[in-house]
Amino acid sequence: MTDDVKxxxxxxxTWTRLVFIILFAITYRIASxxxxxxxxxxFLKALFTGSPFPQLQSFGGSLAEYNKQVVEFLSYQSEEKPFPVGPWPEQPAAPAQKADDVIIVAEPVEEASEKKKPATKKKSSKDDSDQSDE
Structure with missing residues (x-):
């Protein structure tokens, strides 16, 4: 073995990290x-009442952020230890939605060119029928 490996x-x-990896892998499983x-x-709340629980939405957002932190730690993307060693994450801010947004749907280019093709085929078939009449 080389000196670096030793x-x-x-x-x-390194061994402390292994202990945290095992513990956070278990907490990730529980969180799932x-x-x-x-x-x-x-789902059941939305099914019967038409809207979900706002408190669970908030907790779900912070749980998603916690799962992200755990995955970052387990995959060596971060050295920061998640909860319970670190603080519980806040729910990420949701993007602001405006009620008066306008959505414009454009026709794809392929569909526009396909609509033109049948028109040219009709002309060619008309031309064929004109030639057969002569």
């Missing part, structure tokens, strides 16, 4: 079960 194997921070339960509850 140093990394003997490093306390909680997310599934929230999904079912929100």
């Amino acid at each position: 140093t990394n194997v003997k490093s306390k921070s 079960i909680v997310l599934f339960a929230i999904t079912i509850i929100q």
Whole structure:
């Protein structure tokens, strides 16, 4: 083994990270079960009343942010430890929606060119019938 490998194997921070990886992998699994339960509850509430629970929407947003933090830690994208070592994340700000937004739908170019093709075919078939009459 090289000196770098020996140093990394003997490093306390490497083994501490392993303990946190195991703990956060377990919490990620628990969080996915909680997310599934929230999904079912929100669906049933929306089914019977027409709208979901606002408190669960807020918690669901912060749970999604927590899952993101856990995945970042587990995949070595971040050194910051999520909850319970770090603080519970806030729900990310939702983009502002305006009630008077206008949506314009344009016709795709392919459809426009396909509409022109039958018109040219009609002309050619008309020309063929004119030639056959002669």
